[in-house]
Amino acid sequence: MTKFLMSLFVSTFAVSTLTISANSMALNGETPSIEVRYIEVKGQASVLAEPDSFSLNIAIIERGRLTDKIRAVVDYKSNQVVQVAKSLGIKSHDINSARVMLTVVKDKPSIIVEGIEVRQRAGNGSLPNNQYNKVTIGADGVQRQNNIKPQYFELSRMISINFSSIEGYDKFLSKVIKLGVSRISPLAMSVENTEMHYQQALVQALTNAKNKASKIAIHSNVVLDKLLYVKELSSNYYRSRLSSTMMSAEITSNHTSQVGNQVINASVLVKFSIQE
Structure with a gap:
């Protein structure tokens, strides 16, 4: 009895039936349409992809009264960072060191004297x-x-380095932290060819949808027929991931970085007709 009720429940709610009344059509002088029965399901799938593109931002910051002197220090350290990158085989088009910012440092008086x-x-x-x-x-x-104070300036340069492998990042990091850079931002990791992985997930989502519809049909004592409708619900939207932040250059790196896998999802909506 329980099995019969379960089958009846699935048949009632999982099998969607589109029925057009023949009597009402006849009253309007139209030809009655044939009843169309179908099963509508949603299919989902995920594909794991290993990141193959990496980007790192490094900040070099100096403070001083004379802009010429602090610029000379920043330029010297920047050239060292670029040389380290190129020594590891990183091409010039993967290095960006053009972002420079100069600000005036306004410190409050250390001693305030009142009347x-x-x-x-x-x-x-x-x-x-x-x-x-x-x-x-x-x-x-x-x-x-107190208000007559020497004026200080802060000059900073941001250097972006792109890597094609996590091994290149580890080698670069072990050398650049010895140069006295001011700040190392989190490593950004992404998948280069996301479209290929998304298409794989999309095909698997269609397969999963068909398998789900077949199971519903078996429990409903019907037989699937043709594919009537397919709608892509997902899109190839991908967000790069950041690793942990490294704020200080006084760090020694003896660790081999692990990037793990990133998930790319796809989902579809399908309708299958039911054999009469």
Whole structure:
């Protein structure tokens, strides 16, 4: 009895039936249409892809009073970073070192002096009842001296390096952290040919949809016929992934990086007719 009820439930809700009333069509003088029965299912699939494209951003930052001097330091360190990259076989079109930013550093005064009030007793006793003279020392002069400070500048250059393998990244990282760079951003990892992997997932999604429809048909005591309709629900949307951040250059790297796999998904909506 339970099996019969389950089969009846699946047949009622999983098998979608499109019926057009022959009587109403006849009243309108139209030819009655044939009842169309179909099964509609959604198929999904995922494909694992190993990242094969890597990008790293490195910041070189210097502060000083003279822009010429801090630029010379930044340029020297930048040239060292580029030389390390090229020594590992990285091509010039995979290196971008043109992003430079100069800002004025505004520090607050380390000591802020406010007005001081000094009470002084008159020496000749000219003031009655032991009254005091009040002398106020203003802070305007001190503040003016504090405001006259040497101006500092901060010059930063961002260098982007693209790698075709994680091994190249590990070799580059082990050398560049010794050069005194200021900041190393998270490594961005992506899959180069995402369309190929997405097409594989799409084909598998169609197969999964057909298998699902076949199972529903068996439980509903019907037989699948032709494919009536296919709609692609997903799109080849892919987001690159970031690894952990490295903020300081005072790091030694004895670790071999592991990138893991990234998932590319696909989904479809299909309809199969049912044999009469």
